[in-house]
Amino acid sequence: MIDLVRLIVWTVVDLFRSWAALEAEILTLRQQINVLRRTAPKRQTFSAIDRLIFVCLYRLLPGVRDALAIVKPETVVKWHRAGFRSYWRWKSKARGGRPTVPLKIRKLIREMSIANPLWGAPRIHGELLKLGIVIGQTSVAKYMVRRRDPPSQGWRTFIRNHADGIAAMDMFVVPTISFRLLYGMLIMGHGRRHILWFGVTTHPTAEWIANQVTEACGWEQAPRCFIRDRDGAYGEILIRRLRSIGIRDRPTSPRSPWQNGYAERLIGSIRRECLDHVIVFSERHLRHLLLCYMNYYNATRTHLSLEKDAPVSRAVDRAGYILCRPILGGLHHHYVRV
Secondary structure: OHHHHHHHHHHHHHOOOOHHHHHHHHHHHHHHHHHHHHHOOOOOOOOHHHHHHHHHHHHHOHHHHHHOOOOOHHHHHHHHHHHHHHHHHHHOOOOOOOOOOOHHHHHHHHHHHHHOOOOOHHHHHHHHHHOOOOOOHHHHHHHOOOOOOOOOOOHHHHHHHHHOOEEEEEEEEEEEOOOOEEEEEEEEEOOOOOEEEEEEEOOOOHHHHHHHHHHHHOOOOOOOEEEEOOOOOOOHHHHHHHHHHOOEEEEOOOOOHHHHHHHHHHHHHHHHHOHHHOOEOOHHHHHHHHHHHHHHHHHOOOEOOOOOEOOOOOOOOOOOOEEEEEEHHHOEEEEEEO
8 A cells, every 4th residue: 555655646746757767767667676686586466556556557558568677468467357257247246125124123033933823825925914014024024934844733722722621529628617517519611711610518429429510610601521539439420410411520540640630739728818718607698708819819819720810801000099908818818909
């Protein structure tokens, strides 16, 4: 770059010099070149600036090839052609094209394709348009997750699609203040983990259990499958009643309480949150406690498995004063806005 600046400065200075001085300088420079050519190595090295200067001079005045001494004229022509190719390669580079898809939208496309394995590019593209995201369908297909196997739902989705038609039943024992034993029967639905029925008795018989199932499920809204354990209290009467209602009886394997995990976990919650903190006086008292807990459990209590919602979905209140209402004598509380 310094050599180029010097060349420009001397070019401007030469405009104000006489022809005799210029001719004398030219002869002196030629003689110096002859001396350097005899003593210098045969192969000279040239920087990019040196090549640019020779190419520019050749471009302006092609006749300067006759004055070249340290480089061949064919070399300057080759440099000129290489510069020509580089220039047009740069000028022909695409300046526009499709705009790049933001990273957030690409992640959204991947998440939608993973969460909805049965959706193709047109379906995801339609959903994006409804969200106000303008993007081409080919771009959607480009950023979707590739699958080797045919699209299929996961086991979690398969189970959730059948949860509304599954109910579970289990029994538990509660001691009273007089050391008598009361038997409670729980019936719950798997769809929203809601409690369908509580029954209390001192002598659980197969006929009583069958009547409780009829009261809980009815004849019109009966579930398709009923999960229970192999307790001896479930006799032939219960099995015939289930078949007459149209319910498929599904007893668990022997010594396998995990196969009825939802009901077992719910009984544990009833004990931890209610029965372990009160003394039951009678059958009527226990039925009252269980009904109060059922109302609290179904309509108020939030669940992790339901994304912090209650089995009977609660609306979000954003305005008003917060009021605290005691439940089960203050054992739990319900917070609302009024």
